[in-house]
Amino acid sequence: MRSPVFPVLLVFLICFIFSTPVVHATYTDSVIRPGAYFVYVARTNESVNVSSLAGIMGSGSLFFSLELDNEPVSVNVYGNGSVEFRIASVKDGMATVQVIASGTDALIRYSGSITQFWDKESVISTESQGNTTLVAVRDFSITREYKMNIYTGEVYDLKGRSYGRTLLFYNQNVKPKLGLFTAPNGLNVSVFKVTAINMTVITYYKRFLPPLIQVITTPYAVSSAYITAKGKSILIYDPGSGILLSYFGFSWADFQAAGFSLFGGFDRSGSSVLGKDKMFAPGLVLAETNVLGSVARVRYSPKTSPLIYVYLVSLLLAVTSALLEAREWEGS
Numbered sequence: 001m002r003s004p005v006f007p008v009l010l011v012f013l014i015c016f017i018f019s020t021p022v023v024h025a026t027y028t029d030s031v032i033r034p035g036a037y038f039v040y041v042a043r044t045n046e047s048v049n050v051s052s053l054a055g056i057m058g059s060g061s062l063f064f065s066l067e068l069d070n071e072p073v074s075v076n077v078y079g080n081g082s083v084e085f086r087i088a089s090v091k092d093g094m095a096t097v098q099v100i101a102s103g104t105d106a107l108i109r110y111s112g113s114i115t116q117f118w119d120k121e122s123v124i125s126t127e128s129q130g131n132t133t134l135v136a137v138r139d140f141s142i143t144r145e146y147k148m149n150i151y152t153g154e155v156y157d158l159k160g161r162s163y164g165r166t167l168l169f170y171n172q173n174v175k176p177k178l179g180l181f182t183a184p185n186g187l188n189v190s191v192f193k194v195t196a197i198n199m200t201v202i203t204y205y206k207r208f209l210p211p212l213i214q215v216i217t218t219p220y221a222v223s224s225a226y227i228t229a230k231g232k233s234i235l236i237y238d239p240g241s242g243i244l245l246s247y248f249g250f251s252w253a254d255f256q257a258a259g260f261s262l263f264g265g266f267d268r269s270g271s272s273v274l275g276k277d278k279m280f281a282p283g284l285v286l287a288e289t290n291v292l293g294s295v296a297r298v299r300y301s302p303k304t305s306p307l308i309y310v311y312l313v314s315l316l317l318a319v320t321s322a323l324l325e326a327r328e329w330e331g332s
Contacts (some may be wrong), residue, residue, distance in 0.1 A: 042265030053136035119167030146257035164253030248283025
């Protein structure tokens with residue numbers, strides 16, 4: 001006859017097996033790893049007259065500003081633009097993330113003297129307007145870095161200054177009133193609303209079936225280096241992996257930590273693809289990644305994880321079995 005201790009040990013074994021991934025599981029093991037990358041694009045649907053780039057009005061497909069060599073610099077991409085987030089390394093819970101912004105048919109504005117991030121061969125024209133230099137280029141690429149805590153999502157610049165929460169990943173902690181970042185003008189930006197999207201969202205990477213997660217921020221304004229923008233940020237996430245599918249906004253902690261005071265864009269090429277039960281992702285749209293397709297574990301709290309129900313049912317069955325065996329042992 002088995003001792004009543006056996007089912008009790010079974011209870012603790014089941015509890016250990018199921019509670020460990022519930023409490024400690026994160027998306028970091030499969031998503032945030034050296035070599036992981038996420039590419040978002042903003043493409044044009046119009047031809048660009050490169051000979052008149054200096055006279056084009058408006059922000060273009062992709063636009064950003066940064067301080068380079070202590071001088072303000074702005075870039076407006078009128079061709080196709082992209083931003084890539086690449087995990088360069090992970091050590092002691094901190095990831096070094098490279099932000100690689102690139103584009104074609106772009107206009108660069110700056111004052112003073114700066115280190116050029118474009119090739120001489122790509123220059124179409126150069127002119128001066130007072131203290132401002134305007135350079136039209138066929139293409140360019142600029143790389144900046146920042147740090148990210150892989151457990152909390154907090155981002156920092158290379159000097160260790162905190163800027164807020166990453167936009168790259170979604171987890172259960174993203175709720176209304178959660179603080180996200182401080183805009184360059186000093187306004188604190190937080191989560192305004194989290195909703196489910198019951199539509200198929202189309203990206204350049206693939207179609208993502210509903211339900212998906214949409215996060216909307218509180219309003220803010222950004223004015224920096226010849227570019228002014230205001231409104232709310234709208235982000236769409238894949239809840240299965242937690243990664244960002246689409247970003248429509250003007251600033252975020254990741255960009256600020258990498259030195260971009262303003263960063264935004266809108267994909268004009270895919271925005272016309274609409275349907276009754278589907279939508280093309282707005283803003284900067286996921287075009288390529290090497291982390292989907294594998295099992296991505298999302299952080300759950302014990303109260304919200306689906307595994308908690310298996311845990312409770314297993315616990316109830318094991319306790320019931322223990323009580324029944326205890327009664328048989330006492331009556332023998």
